[in-house]
Each structure stands twice: as C-alpha cells, then as structure tokens.
Amino acid sequence: MKHDVPERYALAFRLYPYAKSPDQDAARPVRHKAVVVGGGPVGLATALDLGRRGVPVVLLDDHEGAGLGSRALCFAKRTLEICDRLGAAGPMLGKGVQWNLGKVFHDNRLLYEFNLLPEGGHAMPAFINLQQPWFEKYLHDAILAAQAEGAPIELRGKNRVDGVIPGEDHATLEVMTPDGPYRLEADWLIACDGARSPLRNMLGLGFDGRVFEDNFLIADVKMKADFPTERWFWFEPHFKSGDSALLHKQPDDIWRIDFQLGWNIDRAKELEPARIRARVDAMLGPDVDYELDWCSIYTFQCRRMERFRHGRVLFAGDAAHQVSPFGARGANSGVQDVDNLCWKLALVVAGLAPDSLLDTYDSERVYGADENILNSTRATDFITPKTPVSKLFRNAVLELAETVPFARTVVNSGRLSMPCTYDGSVLNGADHPDMPARSRPGSPCPDAPLATGWLLEQLGRGFVLLAIGAEAPERLEADGLTVPCLQLDPTEALAARYLGGVPAAIYLIRPDQHVAARWDSYEEQAVAAALARAMGKE
Amino acid sequence: MLITTPNLAKPDETYARLIATHDGLSEGESHALNARLVLILMNHIGDDMVLAEALRLARDPGAV
Ligand SMILES: Cc1cc2nc3c(=O)[nH]c(=O)nc-3n(C[C@H](O)[C@H](O)[C@H](O)COP(=O)(O)OP(=O)(O)OC[C@H]3O[C@@H](n4cnc5c(N)ncnc54)[C@H](O)[C@@H]3O)c2cc1C
Numbered sequence: 001m002k003h004d005v006p007e008r009y010a011l012a013f014r015l016y017p018y019a020k021s022p023d024q025d026a027a028r029p030v031r032h033k034a035v036v037v038g039g040g041p042v043g044l045a046t047a048l049d050l051g052r053r054g055v056p057v058v059l060l061d062d063h064e065g066a067g068l069g070s071r072a073l074c075f076a077k078r079t080l081e082i083c084d085r086l087g088a089a090g091p092m093l094g095k096g097v098q099w100n101l102g103k104v105f106h107d108n109r110l111l112y113e114f115n116l117l118p119e120g121g122h123a124m125p126a127f128i129n130l131q132q133p134w135f136e137k138y139l140h141d142a143i144l145a146a147q148a149e150g151a152p153i154e155l156r157g158k159n160r161v162d163g164v165i166p167g168e169d170h171a172t173l174e175v176m177t178p179d180g181p182y183r184l185e186a187d188w189l190i191a192c193d194g195a196r197s198p199l200r201n202m203l204g205l206g207f208d209g210r211v212f213e214d215n216f217l218i219a220d221v222k223m224k225a226d227f228p229t230e231r232w233f234w235f236e237p238h239f240k241s242g243d244s245a246l247l248h249k250q251p252d253d254i255w256r257i258d259f260q261l262g263w264n265i266d267r268a269k270e271l272e273p274a275r276i277r278a279r280v281d282a283m284l285g286p287d288v289d290y291e292l293d294w295c296s297i298y299t300f301q302c303r304r305m306e307r308f309r310h311g312r313v314l315f316a317g318d319a320a321h322q323v324s325p326f327g328a329r330g331a332n333s334g335v336q337d338v339d340n341l342c343w344k345l346a347l348v349v350a351g352l353a354p355d356s357l358l359d360t361y362d363s364e365r366v367y368g369a370d371e372n373i374l375n376s377t378r379a380t381d382f383i384t385p386k387t388p389v390s391k392l393f394r395n396a397v398l399e400l401a402e403t404v405p406f407a408r409t410v411v412n413s414g415r416l417s418m419p420c421t422y423d424g425s426v427l428n429g430a431d432h433p434d435m436p437a438r439s440r441p442g443s444p445c446p447d448a449p450l451a452t453g454w455l456l457e458q459l460g461r462g463f464v465l466l467a468i469g470a471e472a473p474e475r476l477e478a479d480g481l482t483v484p485c486l487q488l489d490p491t492e493a494l495a496a497r498y499l500g501g502v503p504a505a506i507y508l509i510r511p512d513q514h515v516a517a518r519w520d521s522y523e524e525q526a527v528a529a530a531l532a533r534a535m536g537k538e
Numbered sequence: 539m540l541i542t543t544p545n546l547a548k549p550d551e552t553y554a555r556l557i558a559t560h561d562g563l564s565e566g567e568s569h570a571l572n573a574r575l576v577l578i579l580m581n582h583i584g585d586d587m588v589l590a591e592a593l594r595l596a597r598d599p600g601a602v
Contacts, residue, residue, distance in 0.1 A: 396573035396577055397577060399570075
C-alpha cells in the first residue's frame, strides 16, 4: 500500500530523494546513536558536524531537499567560520554577495552611510548575502564529501516524524514514509524541526515569548539594475510603500525588498502581484524593469523554550528559539547551536565526558538565545515603535542622525549578528587580566593570519593548546584525550588579539574554537584542570 | 553621582532660555524638541549610572 508524505512546500533543490531503508523491514526498531529530525540549515549542519566527529547519525526530513523561497539571506562571519570548519564555506563565499556599505534614509533624506569596515587579517568576511536554499545545498554538498571520506551520515527524505516516546536512555520515533510507518530508536535525538517544531508539541513543551503586531512583506525581485551592493534601509519612506523598507542585494541579480505593512491588513489582498508591484514601483521608480521572484508575508515573534535539553532530546535552531529577522540572527544563531552541541555530544557518546556536559549546551545556548532575543527585540521596537512616546523619541533620533554623529549610533535598523561569548559559563577556566578582552574565556577565537593559512584552520577538530611566544610541551595527554600544542610566534595580529599587555600566552581552545582558559605561562596541572573543567568534569 | 544640589550659575536665565526655545512651536513640535534635547543631554552626560539615577528621579521625584 502506498502512503502519502505530502510536500508542505515546493523544493528549490531535491537533495536526498526517498529510498527505503532496511530499518523499515526490521522486526524490532533499530537503535541509532544519534537521530536528527529536520533538514533545514540547522539539521544539516548538525548531521555534518556529528558525522565528521565520528558519531553515526541519521537525519529525517519529511521533504527531500531545500525548500523554495529564500528566507535567511545574511550569513555572518562566525557562521562562515563554522561552515569552513565543516568544509562548506568555499562555495558559499564563491556564490554569496559581500557587502560593507549601508545607507539609512528617513522619508526622502539620506541620514548617513556606514561602512562595516571589517578588520583585516580574518579569513572570512563580515557577512555574505546568500539565499537560504543555496546555504542548505552547500551544506548538503559538504555532507556528500564527508560521506565519501567515510563519515557515518545517513539522510532519509520523505521520512516524517509523527510520534516520539521519550525514554530513560533513548527516544523512540514513529516515522511515516511512502512505504508506510516504521519505528526507530535514538540514543540521542536532536530536534531541528523548525519554529513550529512538531517534536516540541508532541512532548508538550512550551514556547513562550512576544509576538510583534506587525506584518512584513518580503519581495525578492530579479532585475538587472546597477544599484550598488549596499544595504539601504528607509524609516517612513517617502514612497509610502510601508512604514519601513529594506533593499538588499542577493546573488543572481535578485534583490530582497522588505516592506513593513502594519498589523491590520488583508493578507490575501497584499499578496496580489499587482499590489506588490505597485509598492515596488513606488520604491524603485517607474523605469526599472524587474520580475517578482518570490513573495511572502510574515509576522515576527521573539521566543524560546525554557530549556533546550530534555533528557535524551536536544532542541536546536528555530525549534528552540525564534527571533525577528532584524539583525539576521535566526539561522546564524542556529548554526552556533550546532557548533556548541556537536563536540559535547561526541565526547559524551565516546564515553570521555559525563552526560552533564550536555547541560552546558542548554546553559550556554540559552544565554546565546537571550542575547539574540534582546537584540532583535530592541531593533524591532526601534523600527516599529509601540507607543506614541516611543515613536516620538525614535523620530527625534532620526532627525538628529542627519547632522549629529552620536545619534547615528542609536539608530537601530537591526544590529548585525555577532558571535556569542559565553561569559560566566561553568566550562570557563582561568583568565588573565592583562590579555585582550575580546579573547577572554568563553569567546570565539578571533582569526589571524599565520605564516601559511589561517589560525582558525588549525582549530576545531578537538581541544588545542596555543602557545604564543611561550614554552610548552608538544602535547598534553589527559582525560583520555591528546591535546596537541600549536607553537606560534607572536605576529602583530596574534599579539593584538591574544597577548595584549603580556609577552607570551598559553590558550586552551575548545573544539568549537571558543577559548576555555588562558595563562601567561604553561603549567601542566593548571592546564589539565582547565581541560577537565571544559569537559564538564567539575 | 547625579547632581541634585544647585548647579546652574544663573537658574532664572537658563530656565527662561528653555522656555523661549519653545516659542512659537505647536505642542507636537515642542514634544519633539524636548525629545531631541533629552537625547542630546544624555549623550553629553554619557555616564550610565548618572543617567539611570536621572531617569529614576524623573519618573518618581519623591524618590530622592
Ligand atoms: C523572511 C525571513 C528572513 C530571514 N532572514 C534571515 C537572515 O538573513 N539570516 C538568518 O540567519 N536567518 C534568517 N531568517 C531565519 C531563518 O530562516 C531560520 O532561522 C532558519 O531557517 C532556521 O533553521 P532550522 O533548521 O532551525 O529550521 P527550518 O529551516 O525551519 O527547518 C526545519 C526542517 O524540519 C522539517 N520538519 C518539520 N517537521 C518535520 C517532521 N515532523 N518530520 C520530519 N521533518 C520535519 C522541515 O521540513 C524543515 O526542513 C529569516 C527568516 C525569515 C522568515
């Protein structure tokens, strides 16, 4: 009998067509080490990271690839660094559009321009614009490459999870396929099934936060216009196509246009192509030739689960937290979840770290989610003031911004996603007061050029010691791990980013390229203690 | 620390200038001017602690 696993959305790329798995004919449910539910950017990155760390992983998605419609667009430097660690960044950089210049308008006046002026000496740019389906496709390409090198990753398309039974030491899933239902078991279940997370609902877990009473029309248009590659943002635009508007360049001559429509709208009517064209015409002027590529209307929420870990079930990405798109934090923060989770799960699965290490996934990423929610809530409140007095101050800021420099720093059209520093994490060890704040314990390592290649290329497989202008042994053997030590001469960039006021430094770096602890000289006992702590053994 | 003791050399003159600045403005324009003024002064003061105290005091003048 044929069963149906209907597509809820059209595909941009068919990546992992359904194929029947022997699990479906097994007499008893087959047990897997790790099962990922959801093949969005977060699920794909999780499968890739776990597989590359040697953890056998099965990914289930009720579709067979990347959905059409671009959604996420801006991918931040930290995301690209993580993707580079996962072997996926090259093609993203190749296809993506790089930009640094932004312009902010109020009504018909240009208030000011800004240049992100990225600091030199980093392998990755500050940001690229790339449509989400391409981001997913390149992650999938990296999965194929990893599989070819033996990474134990299996993707199952048209596998829809309809039920979950949590257990002490595993979870059982009920899965529907075109060949009918089957069950499978997971030692560890990673729920990456998106903002509406069926798994979260099946487990009866809450998802509380704030709904913003506003609608945003997203129109991707294809045009051959020679607008510069800049981000243009209008508050109360003179062309009256919305209360705010955004124009942003994507690859393939596609431009992302956002219009803020307000709360009480007729969705169906606003989505009529003629109406959308009227808004776009007013913005671009009458003589610009374009086609509508993809349009959609969104309302935004800022919310998160109270906890991201529920025994053997771990939530990541939009399933765990949702933000408004101002500041491009959705997919970017989801990829940071992956970065944080996978090394911990790999150590726990290998029996090298205690189960409680995974509680720090919860504490560190809840901290990250709160930071993102705070930032995107503030941006949303600035863009769509909620009270008359809030609008009064917002417009006062805009008025001053044209002539008075300080006011420009208050204008908030979305603070671009910066990586999270896990200040106060239980995994953090010793700090040194004279070293730079930007590389304190908990922070992601700033990149730096080396004699050949880049610092970050040397980090991320496991724990690593950096000895910058300092004496240290070649490796440390402790807690079942071999921690190699990278000896580096203090170049200008390394000195500025890692030494600050000291002549030499030892850094212990976690497998997610975050700093665990740092000292001004090597002392085995102290380093071993910090390693144990960073593995959750305290 | 927020200064709450007299700090204006010529209080009458300064106050009169504040009122005169609003001459001829509609109520809406006056509100907008005040908002700009608050922002300008906040930036000048800069100190977060002082500003927090000032905001508290403005909200509840009884709480000195
Ligand atoms: C207009 C807009 C603009 C945005 N711009 C940006 C941006 O510039 N930068 C940024 O970082 N983020 C942006 N985002 C957010 C970004 O799109 C999301 O954060 C991101 O897609 C989350 O990825 P995810 O993998 O967690 O979830 P999703 O991408 O939602 O993936 C979930 C997957 O789970 C599958 N699934 C669901 N239920 C089941 C089931 N029962 N069984 C099996 N599979 C299931 C789905 O089919 C889907 O493939 C934007 C979002 C919107 C709406």
